Amino acid sequence: MPEKTLDKAENTRKTADICTERIIHRRILEAVQAEMPESKDLYDLADFFKIFGDSTRISILWALSESEMCVCDLCALLDMKQSAVSHQLRILKQSRIVSNRREGKVVYYALDDDHIRRVLNLGMQHTQEK
Amino acid sequence: MPEKTLDKAENTRKTADICTERIIHRRILEAVQAEMPESKDLYDLADFFKIFGDSTRISILWALSESEMCVCDLCALLDMKQSAVSHQLRILKQSRIVSNRREGKVVYYALDDDHIRRVLNLGMQHTQEK
DNA sequence: TATACATATTATTATATGTTCATACGATAA
DNA sequence: TTATCGTATGAACATATAATAATATGTATA
Numbered sequence: 001m002p003e004k005t006l007d008k009a010e011n012t013r014k015t016a017d018i019c020t021e022r023i024i025h026r027r028i029l030e031a032v033q034a035e036m037p038e039s040k041d042l043y044d045l046a047d048f049f050k051i052f053g054d055s056t057r058i059s060i061l062w063a064l065s066e067s068e069m070c071v072c073d074l075c076a077l078l079d080m081k082q083s084a085v086s087h088q089l090r091i092l093k094q095s096r097i098v099s100n101r102r103e104g105k106v107v108y109y110a111l112d113d114d115h116i117r118r119v120l121n122l123g124m125q126h127t128q129e130k
Numbered sequence: 131m132p133e134k135t136l137d138k139a140e141n142t143r144k145t146a147d148i149c150t151e152r153i154i155h156r157r158i159l160e161a162v163q164a165e166m167p168e169s170k171d172l173y174d175l176a177d178f179f180k181i182f183g184d185s186t187r188i189s190i191l192w193a194l195s196e197s198e199m200c201v202c203d204l205c206a207l208l209d210m211k212q213s214a215v216s217h218q219l220r221i222l223k224q225s226r227i228v229s230n231r232r233e234g235k236v237v238y239y240a241l242d243d244d245h246i247r248r249v250l251n252l253g254m255q256h257t258q259e260k
Numbered sequence: 261t262a263t264a265c266a267t268a269t270t271a272t273t274a275t276a277t278g279t280t281c282a283t284a285c286g287a288t289a290a
Numbered sequence: 291t292t293a294t295c296g297t298a299t300g301a302a303c304a305t306a307t308a309a310t311a312a313t314a315t316g317t318a319t320a
Contacts, residue, residue: 022202024236024266029203032196036207037254042192044257045250046185053180054278055173062172066162071297072152073159077166084279086298105287105296106154115256120175122252124167126245127174154296184308201267214309216268235266235317261320268315277306285298290291 051095052119056080056088060109064098065117068110181225182249186210187218190239194228195247198240 023029036042052058059078063069071089075082089109092098099112111117153159166172182188189208193199201219205212219239222228229242241247 022266023206024200024202028197028199029207032193032199032203032207035196036189036192041254041258042189043185045253046183046188048253048257049179049188050183053176053183055176056278058176058179059166059172062166063162066165067158069158069162070154072154073162076153077159077162081280082297083281083299087278090298102287102297105294107297113256115252115259119249119252119256122245122249123175123178124171126243126249127178128171129245152296186308211310212267213269213311217308220268232267232317235264237267263318263320265318266316268313270313271311273308273310275307275309278304280303281301283299283301286296288293288295290293 048095051092051097052123054088056084057092058120060085060088060092061097061111061116061120064109064111065120068108070106070108072106074109178225181222181227182253184218186214187222188250190215190218190222191227191241191246191250194239194241195250198238200236200238202236204239 037045052061056078060074063074063077069077071082071085074089075085078085089098089100092109093100096112097116098109100107100109102108167175182191186208190204193204193207199207201212201215204219205215208215219228219230222239223230226242227246228239230237230239232238
């Protein structure tokens with residue numbers, strides 16, 4: 001009696017578990033699998049876009065796409081605390097999306113790469129269409 | 131004696147506060163300000179990229195850029211729980227980045243727009259270069 | 261109708277992320 | 291040197307986010 005119940009339960013569980021791995025269209029699945037990049041590359045790609053997924057960073061990037069700027073001016077532009085701006089600039093720097101140079105006490109930031117401008121524009125193009 | 135200390139402290143604080151709004155290069159700041167999109171548009175842009183900033187969603191999008199797929203096959207492809215996949219598909223759907231159609235019990239998802247493919251490729255191009 | 265199946269949704273939990281505060285660092289000027 | 295300015299950093303906090311478990315929904319079939 002407990003045996004039967006267990007069997008049933010296990011069966012249900014099994015089906016449910018299998019469901020998440022049941023393949024409906026094997027052909028398509030295999031074709032897509034063959035074209036999927038390595039998992040690491042997908043992570044890197046997500047991490048890249050993650051940088052653009054914050055309005056503070058987007059604003060900084062857009063500003064820098066117009067002109068090299070120092071931290072203080074960015075603070076004034078965005079009306080944000082210097083600390084907050086610095087933190088975001090650090091993230092952008094680490095991702096090699098911006099570069100900086102020091103001139104006395106002032107540190108100037110700039111887009112590292114023209115790729116970034118293109119990504120920004122493509123994105124803006126898309127979001128404005130809809 | 132406590133008076134002097136207070137004065138000093140207040141002074142320091144004041145200077146620090148002002149610093150975040152002190153403008154060093156007024157010309158540049160004004161030029162950039164003139165080119166900044168409206169704050170709402172920058173938020174939208176960040177929200178758009180935020181969608182791409184997760185490895186699960188990126189994987190889904192890459193897969194869909196190869197072929198329309200149903201939820202079950204996506205689960206198998208990504209080796210993830212059906213619930214988790216559905217959650218991400220919902221986010222993608224709400225952002226109008228994917229569309230879906232129902233055929234009996236099965237729901238198929240596809241990229242909504244060829245823009246998305248271009249964004250993915252541009253990003254991958256960038257991340258693979260470095 | 262009852263059952264099974266594919267997908268969606270809700271609530272919960274764990275983790276990630278952005279801002280703030282306080283403080284430190286590096287460069288210049290007094 | 292000391293003081294000041296511009297910037298960077300660490301810790302703490304609040305919020306956002308993704309995965310899970312449980313359950314609901316909708317569709318087809320017995």
